[in-house]
Amino acid sequence: MSEETEDLTHFRATVRDWLEQNCPPEMRQPMRSVEDVCWGGRHWKFASDAQKIWLERMAAKGWTVPEWPQKYGGGGLSRDQARIVRAEMKKIKARPPLQSFGIWMLGPALLKYGNEEQKLEHLPKIARGEIRWAQGYSEPNAGSDLASLMTKCEDRGDHYEVTGQKVWTSYADQADWIFVLVRTDFEAKKHEGISFILVDMDQPGVTTRPIKLISGKSPFCETFFDKARAEKKNLIGEINKGWTIAKYLLTHEREMIGGMGSDVMRPVGDIAVQQIGLGEDKKLADKMLRTDLARMEIDGLAFMETLARVQQEAKAGTGVGANSSMLKYYGTELNKRRLELMMDCAGSEGLSWGAENDLAANWLRTKANSIEGGTSEVQLNIIAKRILQLPST
Amino acid sequence: MSHLLSEEQEMLREAARGFCQNKAPIAQLRSLRDQGSEFGFDPDTWREMAEMGWSGILVPEEYDGVAMGHRAAGLIMEEMGRTLTGSPFLSSAIMGATGISQYGTDEQKQTYLSRIASGETIIGVAVDEGRKHAPTHVELTAARSGNGFLLNGQKQFVADCASADAYIVSARTAGKEDEAKGISLFLVPKTQNGVSHDNRPMIDSRNAGTVSFDNVALDADALLGEVDEGAGAWSHILDAGRAGLAAEMSGAAQESLHRTIDYLQQRQQFGRTIGSFQSLQHRAAHLYSEIELGKSIVWRALSMMDEAPQMAGLMVSAAKAKLGQVAQLAAQESIQMHGGIGMTDEFDIGFFIKRIRVADALYGDHHFHAERYAQIRGF
Numbered sequence: 001m002s003e004e005t006e007d008l009t010h011f012r013a014t015v016r017d018w019l020e021q022n023c024p025p026e027m028r029q030p031m032r033s034v035e036d037v038c039w040g041g042r043h044w045k046f047a048s049d050a051q052k053i054w055l056e057r058m059a060a061k062g063w064t065v066p067e068w069p070q071k072y073g074g075g076g077l078s079r080d081q082a083r084i085v086r087a088e089m090k091k092i093k094a095r096p097p098l099q100s101f102g103i104w105m106l107g108p109a110l111l112k113y114g115n116e117e118q119k120l121e122h123l124p125k126i127a128r129g130e131i132r133w134a135q136g137y138s139e140p141n142a143g144s145d146l147a148s149l150m151t152k153c154e155d156r157g158d159h160y161e162v163t164g165q166k167v168w169t170s171y172a173d174q175a176d177w178i179f180v181l182v183r184t185d186f187e188a189k190k191h192e193g194i195s196f197i198l199v200d201m202d203q204p205g206v207t208t209r210p211i212k213l214i215s216g217k218s219p220f221c222e223t224f225f226d227k228a229r230a231e232k233k234n235l236i237g238e239i240n241k242g243w244t245i246a247k248y249l250l251t252h253e254r255e256m257i258g259g260m261g262s263d264v265m266r267p268v269g270d271i272a273v274q275q276i277g278l279g280e281d282k283k284l285a286d287k288m289l290r291t292d293l294a295r296m297e298i299d300g301l302a303f304m305e306t307l308a309r310v311q312q313e314a315k316a317g318t319g320v321g322a323n324s325s326m327l328k329y330y331g332t333e334l335n336k337r338r339l340e341l342m343m344d345c346a347g348s349e350g351l352s353w354g355a356e357n358d359l360a361a362n363w364l365r366t367k368a369n370s371i372e373g374g375t376s377e378v379q380l381n382i383i384a385k386r387i388l389q390l391p392s393t
Numbered sequence: 394m395s396h397l398l399s400e401e402q403e404m405l406r407e408a409a410r411g412f413c414q415n416k417a418p419i420a421q422l423r424s425l426r427d428q429g430s431e432f433g434f435d436p437d438t439w440r441e442m443a444e445m446g447w448s449g450i451l452v453p454e455e456y457d458g459v460a461m462g463h464r465a466a467g468l469i470m471e472e473m474g475r476t477l478t479g480s481p482f483l484s485s486a487i488m489g490a491t492g493i494s495q496y497g498t499d500e501q502k503q504t505y506l507s508r509i510a511s512g513e514t515i516i517g518v519a520v521d522e523g524r525k526h527a528p529t530h531v532e533l534t535a536a537r538s539g540n541g542f543l544l545n546g547q548k549q550f551v552a553d554c555a556s557a558d559a560y561i562v563s564a565r566t567a568g569k570e571d572e573a574k575g576i577s578l579f580l581v582p583k584t585q586n587g588v589s590h591d592n593r594p595m596i597d598s599r600n601a602g603t604v605s606f607d608n609v610a611l612d613a614d615a616l617l618g619e620v621d622e623g624a625g626a627w628s629h630i631l632d633a634g635r636a637g638l639a640a641e642m643s644g645a646a647q648e649s650l651h652r653t654i655d656y657l658q659q660r661q662q663f664g665r666t667i668g669s670f671q672s673l674q675h676r677a678a679h680l681y682s683e684i685e686l687g688k689s690i691v692w693r694a695l696s697m698m699d700e701a702p703q704m705a706g707l708m709v710s711a712a713k714a715k716l717g718q719v720a721q722l723a724a725q726e727s728i729q730m731h732g733g734i735g736m737t738d739e740f741d742i743g744f745f746i747k748r749i750r751v752a753d754a755l756y757g758d759h760h761f762h763a764e765r766y767a768q769i770r771g772f
Contacts, residue, residue: 269772284772294767298690298711305689309396316397326682383681384674388654391669 011081015088022057023094026050031095038098040129042176042202058097059128065103068111072119073127101170102126102133105249106179109196113237113245122198134175134201136166136223137246144378146181146250147190147243151225153182153197160230162199165222168372172221173208175201180225185240196242198234205229215364216353253373254328268338269293272345289344296337303334322386329379332369339363394696396689398468405465408445409472416441417478419741425479426598432556433599434479442480443512451490451633456506458490463633463698467640467691474644477748479599481515483637484553489516491633492561493580496618496626501580505559517557519548519604520631526757528563528627529573533606535564542566542616544579544587544609552755554590554602558583561630562606566621573624578617585609597748629702632709635756636694639712642720642752643691646684649720649727649745653677656731673730680726687712687719707769710762717759720749 004012027050031037038044038051046052058064061075066082068074077085089096107126110119125131142149151164162182172178178199185193199206205228211220237245272293276285284290310327313319343350343363350359370376384390398406417438425435442448450466452458466487473482486509493505493516508514520528533546544564551560559582568575581588587609592602618626654677657668667673694712697705724746728735735742753759 267770269767269770273772278772282771283767290767290772291763293772294763294770295714297770298715298763298766299686301693301708301711302686302690302715305396305693306686308394309689309692312396318397323685326685329678330682330686377675380675380678381671383678384671388674388677388681390654390657390674390677391666393665393669393671 008080008084012084012088015085016091018061019088019092019094022054023089023092024050024054027054027095027097028093029095030093036095038096038129039100039132039171039174040098041132041174042130043174044129044132054095055097055129062127064098064129065107065127068107068123068127072111073124098129100126100129100132101135102131105135105252106133106198108252109179109245109249110236112248113196117233118236131176132171132174134169134172134178134221134223135249136169136172136178136180136199138168139165140167144375146246147194149181149183149194151180151182152186153184153195153230159232160197160235162197162205162225162228162230164225166225167211167220167222169208169221169223170219172201172223173210177201178206178223179236181242181246184242188240191243193240194242194246195239196236196245197230198236199225199228199230203228213364214367215361218365250374251324254324254379267297268341268345269297271342275345275347275349289341292344293341296334296341299334300338303330306330320387322382325374325379325382326387328373329370329376329383332366333376335369336366339366394693396692401461402465402468405461406468406472409447409469410475412442412445413472413476413478417473417480418476419744422477422479422598422744423741430598431592431600432553433595433597434481434556438478439480439512442482443510446510447482448486448512449490449510450486451494452486452506452510453494456494456502456510458506458510463487463636464692464695466637467695470637470640471644471647471691474641474646474752475648477597477645477744481517481553481556483634483641484518484557485509485514485516487637488518488630488634489561492516492518492578492617492626492630495629496578497580498614500614501617505580514558515553515556517551517553517560517604518630518634519551519554519560519562520627520756521550522546522548524549526754526761527571528631529576529624530571531563531565531576532570533562533564535566535577535579535611537566538610541610541612542579544581544606544611547603547605549603550601550755551590551604552599552601554604555592555600560588560604561617562604563623563627568621575621576623576627577620578623578626579611579615580617581606581609581611581615585611595751597744597751599748599751601751625703628706631756632702632705633698635713635762636691636698636705636709638752638755639687639691639694639709639716642716642749643684643687645745645749645752646687646716646720646723649723649742650677650680650684652742653727653730660732676726676730680723683719683722687716690715707766710757710765710769713757714759714762714766717753717762721746721753721759724749 026048038055062070062073063075063085066075066077066085070076103126107123110123139149154161178201180197180199182195182197183193184195205226207224208221211218272284279285310319310323346356346359349355353360421435446459447469449458450461453460490509493501505514522530522532535542535544559580562579562581563576564579565575566577587607590602590604592600595601657673660667690712694708697708727742731742734740
């Protein structure tokens with residue numbers, strides 16, 4: 001570890017004091033369920049006063065998005081300062097004050113591709129949790145082949161009109177606005193007729209319907225656009241150049257999902273000992289399962305080390321960019337293996353709904369990990385072409 | 394923990410890469426094999442390695458070494474893995490130096506360490522008595538005799554048994570066959586009466602074989618470490634070797650993939666470059682991912698050897714288990730993706746599978762290390 005500069009050490013002390021005084025005790029308890037996550041938005045009902053106060057205080061500091069510029073509602077912090085804020089929050093087990101697709105996805109896209117007016121209009125509302133965003137990418141006939149999307153966006157003089165259907169739009173039924181990939185040119189090559197536009201969902205032309213999965217209830221929805229209105233000023237970047245933004249966001253999403261593999265460190269072996277028990281030889285009673293567990297844990301360690309290495313290399317500027325595809329591929333496949341083994345350990349106890357931390361539902365849900373955000377096969381294509389430089393057909 | 398190389402490590406790696414590729418490429422291995430080399434390495438190349446300080450990589454400076462640590466040693470092993478360079482570096486510079494510098498008496502250090510560092514003395518490690526690695530299965534006896542010990546028994550799969558000037562040998566001084574307690578380590582010069590070795594023709598063209606100890610009379614000062622309590626030292630020495638082998642397999646796996654990718658980019662069938670076929674792309678991309686994971690866990694294991702060797706067992710076994718599997722996958726996939734030419738002796742890719750097979754087996758194959766991992770984890 002490199003030593004911290006005096007300035008940063010001082011900053012750390014300030015952060016620590018501020019958090020100590022401003023983070024309500026209830027917000028230092030581990031989250032019990034997804035219900036405890038604060039998503040914000042027009043219709044948000046705070047789970048507690050503490051949740052509300054915590055969001056307000058953090059938003060006033062700009063620390064819901066510490067690295068964004070202050071004029072857009074951020075904290076204007078450097079990378080190192082932001083890292084310190086996160087570390088100090090972690091130390092007192094502070095919950096994130098706000099989570100949203102606005103912070104994770106639209107924000108970074110606007111910061112990179114939006115004009116000043118768009119940034120000033122939308123970013124502060126994301127930072128303060130006032131507007132909740134959904135993502136409109138996939139369509140029934142445009143999944144892995146996203147660029148073949150057909151939701152049309154027509155010029156109606158002073159505004160655009162959007163008609164079509166999006167699918168896998170997470171939490172769309174609770175969202176206020178949606179960022180949508182639309183086709184603005186049906187004549188051009190498929191990648192060159194796509195635009196990136198923001199649509200207010202509070203209008204009759206936009207409706208949503210939740211999707212039930214094999215794992216049960218899910219946040220996913222279908223979202224329908226029937227002559228929905230979109231303002232011209234809300235088209236991000238240039239018209240027909242939306243694919244660039246889409247790709248940028250997909251990389252982001254991939255990194256997020258790949259990073260979720262960090263769960264693999266929760267030692268499955270310990271769960272197995274608890275559930276199956278050791279034999280007289282001090283080894284798990286189920287010997288075949290034991291081998292699979294050992295291999296899985298070893299791969300988990302190797303994955304965690306790789307995650308750390310790729311992050312360090314990226315910071316040092318020596319990394320391989322497309323390695324996010326490798327992490328997404330391996331991390332999600334690993335997570336699926338992990339849940340398979342947890343089901344093996346749980347035996348019949350894992351086979352009823354609602355038992356053991358919703359194990360069965362979680363297990364089923366992991367099957368989507370290697371589909372969403374680009375399937376494993378798509379990631380392998382990217383590795384082959386971008387890293388291994390193998391030719392296209 | 395940092396996964397990034399220091400400037401010094403970066404320079405060492407560049408130097409090692411240049412040296413192995415220019416002075417000891419696969420062509421050298423082929424020629425040693427064709428000549429039926431007894432040692433399985435080229436003594437002049439070894440002398441040059443010693444001049445660069447490699448043989449003293451783990452020897453303290455007071456004994457003329459450079460004491461750069463296991464990470465540095467691992468970087469050299471990785472480069473040797475790429476070119477399949479044979480040398481007693483693993484046996485002597487990694488394991489021999491670890492054993493004597495950590496557990497030797499002052500006199501043993503005086504006698505051996507500067508000579509290990511200069512490359513003049515080569516140490517071999519004699520551990521296994523059966524076909525599978527089992528460091529606590531020791532039948533070879535060291536009976537008390539006068540002021541010293543009398544050794545009787547046999548070790549097999551002793552790497553560099555022909556070139557070694559002395560062996561580190563595990564012997565039973567107490568306890569039953571498979572007990573950790575009662576194992577003692579000895580440093581035995583090859584010239585000692587009753588010591589003999591028998592080379593086996595190995596698939597990787599390196600030297601390994603059986604070493605027999607027939608009424609070998611040793612003074613008490615031949616003991617390395619504590620009597621009856623050698624198991625801990627033994628694990629430390631073996632872990633140093635295992636981490637080094639994992640690094641070597643990482644290098645060999647990376648090079649196998651590299652050569653395979655080159656081939657996929659050139660070979661034409663059905664009127665197109667075969668690398669454009671998705672079935673092959675996915676095999677290669679999966680292999681790439683496995684190799685990337687392998688690189689990271691190896692570095693972690695080497696770091697543990699430098700920073701907390703007594704607690705490194707878990708990570709070293711994780712690394713040796715992972716790399717044993719990853720490198721064998723690389724070797725097998727490389728041949729498959731090369732097709733028929735990959736089966737020919739004339740083409741170099743076939744050398745990788747043979748060395749990787751041996752490197753996996755040496756000091757515990759991936760099954761052994763997955764088992765040891767589970768034991769240390771408590772399941």
